[in-house]
Amino acid sequence: MSYLIGENMTGGYGAADILHGCNIIAEKGEIAVIVGPNGAGKSTAMKAIFGMLNIHTGSIILDGEDITSLSPQARVAKGMAFVPQTANVFPSMSVEENLEMGAFLRRDDIGKTMGEVFDLFPILKDKRNQNAGELSGGQRQQVAVCRALMTQPKVLMLDEPTAGVSPIVMDELFDNIIEVAKTGITILMVEQNARQALNIADKGYVMVQGRNKFTDTGEVLLNNPEVRKSFLGG
Amino acid sequence: MEDLLNAFFLMSNFVFVPAIAYGSQLALGAVGVTLVYGILRFSNFAHGDIMAFGTMIVILFTWLFQSYGINLGPLPTALIALPFGILATAIFLLGSDKFVYKFYREKKAVPVTYLIASVGIMFVLNGIVRFIIGPDDQRFADGERFIIKAKAMKQYLGTAEGVSIKVSQGLTVVTAVIVVVALFWFLNKTRTGKSMRAFSDNEDLALLSGISPDKVVSVTWILVAILATIAGTLYGLDKSFKPFTYFMLLLPIFASAIVGGLGNPLGAIAGGFVIAFSEIMITYPYKKFVAYIVPGDWKPEGLVQLLATDYKFAVSFIILVLVLLFKPTGIFAGKSV
Numbered sequence: 001m002s003y004l005i006g007e008n009m010t011g012g013y014g015a016a017d018i019l020h021g022c023n024i025i026a027e028k029g030e031i032a033v034i035v036g037p038n039g040a041g042k043s044t045a046m047k048a049i050f051g052m053l054n055i056h057t058g059s060i061i062l063d064g065e066d067i068t069s070l071s072p073q074a075r076v077a078k079g080m081a082f083v084p085q086t087a088n089v090f091p092s093m094s095v096e097e098n099l100e101m102g103a104f105l106r107r108d109d110i111g112k113t114m115g116e117v118f119d120l121f122p123i124l125k126d127k128r129n130q131n132a133g134e135l136s137g138g139q140r141q142q143v144a145v146c147r148a149l150m151t152q153p154k155v156l157m158l159d160e161p162t163a164g165v166s167p168i169v170m171d172e173l174f175d176n177i178i179e180v181a182k183t184g185i186t187i188l189m190v191e192q193n194a195r196q197a198l199n200i201a202d203k204g205y206v207m208v209q210g211r212n213k214f215t216d217t218g219e220v221l222l223n224n225p226e227v228r229k230s231f232l233g234g
Numbered sequence: 235m236e237d238l239l240n241a242f243f244l245m246s247n248f249v250f251v252p253a254i255a256y257g258s259q260l261a262l263g264a265v266g267v268t269l270v271y272g273i274l275r276f277s278n279f280a281h282g283d284i285m286a287f288g289t290m291i292v293i294l295f296t297w298l299f300q301s302y303g304i305n306l307g308p309l310p311t312a313l314i315a316l317p318f319g320i321l322a323t324a325i326f327l328l329g330s331d332k333f334v335y336k337f338y339r340e341k342k343a344v345p346v347t348y349l350i351a352s353v354g355i356m357f358v359l360n361g362i363v364r365f366i367i368g369p370d371d372q373r374f375a376d377g378e379r380f381i382i383k384a385k386a387m388k389q390y391l392g393t394a395e396g397v398s399i400k401v402s403q404g405l406t407v408v409t410a411v412i413v414v415v416a417l418f419w420f421l422n423k424t425r426t427g428k429s430m431r432a433f434s435d436n437e438d439l440a441l442l443s444g445i446s447p448d449k450v451v452s453v454t455w456i457l458v459a460i461l462a463t464i465a466g467t468l469y470g471l472d473k474s475f476k477p478f479t480y481f482m483l484l485l486p487i488f489a490s491a492i493v494g495g496l497g498n499p500l501g502a503i504a505g506g507f508v509i510a511f512s513e514i515m516i517t518y519p520y521k522k523f524v525a526y527i528v529p530g531d532w533k534p535e536g537l538v539q540l541l542a543t544d545y546k547f548a549v550s551f552i553i554l555v556l557v558l559l560f561k562p563t564g565i566f567a568g569k570s571v
Binding site for chain 1: 425428429431432435436438439440441442443444445
């Protein structure tokens with residue numbers, strides 16, 4: 001059975017449904033990417049998997065367990081971590097304090113995890129005592145990802161991690177994400193930079209108007225002429 | 235030379251020492267207000283009357299202890315009664331949160347709704363305090379009155395002016411320092427304190443991190459109870475307890491919190507001293523001071539007073555308006571109002 005399954009998700013924020021029978025599946029240690037035009041429901045699908053949105057039809061299954069009725073905080077306890085697109089750090093607290101807050105639910109010694117996280121992102125080690133709000137955009141995104149990693153999650157969900165970030169930093173961030181996936185964490189990512197995201201993806205989901213349009217490996221989707229025409233720019 | 239010394243003693247006695255004491259009392263009050271604003275995200279207009287309530291319980295227990303003959307020697311008996319006042323105030327505040335503020339939190343009300351609710355609680359406390367202890371002046375200080383007496387100092391040094399330092403003033407400064415250090419240790423070094431700072435910084439992310447909002451709210455109210463009761467007791471020991479005066483303290487306390495930057499405890503402390511020194515220095519009659527400084531023929535005729543002491547609160551009000559007009563985020567750039 002696949003590790004993370006969001007199956008037949010249908011629902012929305014209010015009266016109107018945004019998702020219509022959407023299916024997102026990710027295997028353990030895989031990088032799954034959701035792409036699509038604006039308003040396709042990408043972030044909505046991910047929020048539904050995290051529990052920030054109520055779906056009236058469909059279910060979310062993590063490692064064989066149905067977690068559809070759990071609150072986001074309860075899903076964090078089950079091993080999910082979520083990095084929002086904006087407001088994803090505590091700006092008046094230092095980098096180290098941000099990481100401590102990320103690990104808030106853990107009662108054991110977090111020093112080892114902090115060391116591992118700093119090894120993955122060495123720049124942050126130098127800036128550990130600096131306030132997160134004073135860092136550059138790219139470094140702040142790194143802090144946001146590290147904060148989520150502190151719970152030692154099994155699934156890491158990223159909502160447009162490269163939004164508003166320069167191309168070089170974007171490459172660095174994608175490299176970091178690949179490193180994180182190598183440690184065995186399942187990655188689910190929503191991205192606007194579809195080409196670069198599909199490049200590193202094991203599985204790609206193209207969504208249009210709340211429905212799955214194309215599902216395949218990243219490489220196949222990159223070479224699919226219809227996908228290229230729609231939003232990869234040919 | 236001796237004139238300059240006299241001038242210094244004069245200023246110390248009538249301006250510096252009282253301003254430091256008053257500043258410490260305002261600082262403790264302002265930190266309570268700023269914590270509620272930063273963490274619970276609303277302006278708590280009931281704060282002055284919370285101080286009155288806490289002080290009232292302390293006074294009642296002080297009288298009880300005094301009637302049993304218990305006292306602390308040179309220190310005021312009120313210090314023993316302090317924990318009881320804090321406990322009663324904490325129970326009241328947790329109760330008011332459960333029955334009033336929680337209702338609005340569940341409805342996700344806008345901040346101004348909480349503000350109006352706090353005005354309601356202010357009126358309720360107003361009534362309770364007057365009903366139990368009456369609207370008049372109450373004095374409950376006992377023990378030694380002075381650490382240094384101006385008369386004794388004048389005799390000892392042979393100067394025309396001396397400095398008095400009351401026990402209540404010394405106590406205020408010592409207590410304020412202890413409370414502030416403890417508070418900063420709590421906020422910066424403990425897990426709960428850091429979680430409260432995180433909650434104040436980014437509420438959604440804090441909830442995502444598993445921080446319990448109920449615990450943060452409860453701890454905030456307990457801290458407010460501690461700060462308000464201590465501030466109110468110190469003020470009452472130093473001056474006197476009158477319910478109306480405590481209600482009036484709301485203005486300089488809010489001015490202190492805003493001047494320092496709302497949501498920033500360090501700012502609230504700085505703001506407290508800014509307001510206290512401004513109030514006292516702008517309404518002090520400098521006639522005698524000037525007379526010591528200038529050559530003989532230039533002695534001033536009038537009082538050389540910028541504003542009459544009746545206008546003390548006007549000073550806080552003007553500073554508040556100026557800060558809101560020109561730098562609403564305050565000295566330490568807190569959240570804007």
